[in-house]
Amino acid sequence: xxxxxxxEYRGKVCGNKVKVMEAGGGVLVCGGVPMKLEGAS
Numbered sequence: 001x002x003x004x005x006x007x008e009y010r011g012k013v014c015g016n017k018v019k020v021m022e023a024g025g026g027v028l029v030c031g032g033v034p035m036k037l038e039g040a041s
Contacts, residue, residue: 003028009035 003009003020010017011030018028018035028035 008038010038011035 002025003023005020005023007020008017009020009028011028011033012035013031013033016030016035017038
């Protein structure tokens with residue numbers, strides 16, 4: 001899964017919110033669980 005600049009993710013386990021500043025590959029993970037893209041259905 002690739003990220004795009006400006007996307008925001010929230011960790012369900014940790015509650016942290018991350019804003020992507022520079023696009024890249026990989027998966028954002030919090031507590032062993034992939035973070036969820038905010039505003040995604």
